[in-house]
Amino acid sequence: xxxxxxxxxxxxxxxxxxxxxxxxxxxxxxxxxxxxxxxxxxxxxxxxxxxxxxxxxxxxxxxxxxxxxxxxxxxxxxxxxxxxxxxxxxxxxxxxxxxxxxxxxxxxxxxxxxxxxxxxxxxxxxxxxxxxxxxxxxxxxxxxxxxxxxxxxxxxxxxxxxxxxxxxxxxxxxxxxxxxxxxxxxxxxxxxxxxxxxxxxxxxxxxxxxxxxxxxxxxxxxxxxxxxxxxxxxxxxxxxxxxxxxxxxxxxxxxxxxxxxxxxxxxxxxxxxxxxxxxxxxxxxxxxxxxxxxxxxxxxxxxxxxxxxxxxxxxxxxxxxxxxxx
Numbered sequence: 561x562x563x564x565x566x567x568x569x570x571x572x573x574x575x576x577x578x579x580x581x582x583x584x585x586x587x588x589x590x591x592x593x594x595x596x597x598x599x600x601x602x603x604x605x606x607x608x609x610x611x612x613x614x615x616x617x618x619x620x621x622x623x624x625x626x627x628x629x630x631x632x633x634x635x636x637x638x639x640x641x642x643x644x645x646x647x648x649x650x651x652x653x654x655x656x657x658x659x660x661x662x663x664x665x666x667x668x669x670x671x672x673x674x675x676x677x678x679x680x681x682x683x684x685x686x687x688x689x690x691x692x693x694x695x696x697x698x699x700x701x702x703x704x705x706x707x708x709x710x711x712x713x714x715x716x717x718x719x720x721x722x723x724x725x726x727x728x729x730x731x732x733x734x735x736x737x738x739x740x741x742x743x744x745x746x747x748x749x750x751x752x753x754x755x756x757x758x759x760x761x762x763x764x765x766x767x768x769x770x771x772x773x774x775x776x777x778x779x780x781x782x783x784x785x786x787x788x789x790x791x792x793x794x795x796x797x798x799x800x801x802x803x804x805x806x807x808x809x810x811x812x813x814x815x816x817x818x819x820x821x822x823x824x825x826x827x828x829x830x831x832x833x834x835x836x837x838x839x840x841x842x843x844x845x846x847x848x849x850x851x852x853x854x855x856x857x858x859x860x861x862x863x864x865x866x867x868x869x870x871x872x873x874x875x876x877x878x879x880x881x882x883x884x885x886x
Contacts, residue, residue: 564589564601567614571660578655578664579603579610593674595758595770596621596843598632602667609667610654611769616661622843629661631712631772636663638710638774641750646702649695651769668767676757679793680848683800686807688762692786693811695766696755700779703750710750715776719743722753722773727832730839734865738828742778751777755786757793783812784826787872788833791879795853798879805876827872831861834875 565572579586583605592602592611599620601612615632619625636656643650651665711718723739753773761767790808794800818826837845838858847854860878864870 561591561599561620562616564599564612564614567599567616568660568662571657571662575612575655575657575660575662575664576603578657579605579612582654582664582666583608583610593677593758595754595772597627597772602672611651611665611667612662613665614660614662625842632661632663633658634710634712635770635772635774637708638771639665641706641708641710642699642703642771642774645706646699649699649766649768650771651767665769668769669761670763673761673763674758675760675762676793678762679757683794683797684790684804686803689790689804689807690811692760692762692766693783693808693813695768696782696786697812697814699768700749700751700782704779706750708750710774710776718773718775719777722775722777725842726836727829730832730835732832732835732862732865734828735832735835738825738832741825742781742829745778747779748776749779750774751779751782753777753782753785755782757786757789780818780822780826781829783809784829785833787826787875788830788837791830791875792834792837792847792854792857795857795879796849798876798881801876801879805872809872823871824869827870827875828865830872830875831865831870834858834861 568575576586583603584607586603586605588604589601590604592600597615597619599614599616603610603612613632615627615629617626617629619627636653639650639653643652651668653663653665655664656662709715727735727739751774752768752771753775754770755768759768759770787805787808790804791801794804835858838854857879861875864874864878
């Protein structure tokens with residue numbers, strides 16, 4: 561991958577100047593574990609750390625895919641909107657260099673690890689899930705009336721684009737119908753769009769980053785999206801899911817339990833995201849688990865999608881080995 565000087569060129573001094581008031585004397589700059597789209601670097605300073613995020617004309621980790629570098633301005637807009645509406649959950653924008661397509665942010669990972677990396681080392685806890693569910697509920701509540709358009713291409717276009725690569729690409733009728741039903745839901749508001757473990761920290765409170773997929777959509781999409789990741793990260797410890805999944809949903813819903821139709825729609829979304837993560841060859845998703853476990857769960861999720869209706873409880877049940885379910 562290209563170095564920071566290679567990516568920024570003559571803009572390097574200006575971008576580093578955004579860092580210094582926050583970091584103090586810069587001690588070290590190293591590439592950080594980031595997403596697939598942008599190049600991410602951690603700047604370690606004498607006082608604190610900062611993050612430099614740069615969008616080039618190709619995906620950072622999937623160079624075969626082209627992208628528009630100017631779209632980093634959409635993420636900047638999303639960060640500013642969310643930070644104002646729900647302060648304390650998102651990184652602060654320290655500087656933005658439009659010509660270099662670079663953004664400088666506060667570092668929301670106090671131990672340098674994202675939650676995906678933590679889940680590779682140990683299982684989630686019920687306390688973490690309650691905390692995350694409650695934070696997501698607060699964020700959705702705080703942003704439900706915001707009408708700011710985030711996407712340069714249009715929020716409706718981006719919602720359909722998200723459906724295309726995440727759900728419709730699985731080529732299953734039940735998921736195509738789920739996309740239609742989500743688009744028809746009366747509750748359409750700002751949603752995060754990519755609530756994956758790699759984009760959050762639960763070390764101290766709840767911190768979320770990488771708002772590159774923010775758009776207007778059905779809020780329970782965010783819940784189902786994270787729920788899918790919770791499931792696949794615990795296939796080797798499936799009995800934990802019987803505690804973790806209710807904790808997440810209780811943290812989010814509180815006493816406002818969704819109706820049966822909404823719950824079943826969220827279950828189908830969750831199933832679609834599971835398939836997206838386990839079967840996508842374009843966007844690989846590394847898991848510290850044997851392929852036999854992920855393949856078995858993939859096949860069971862396909863079977864569930866072939867049935868008329870199923871619930872989140874059925875998704876949890878499908879993660880349990882058949883001999884333990886007998």
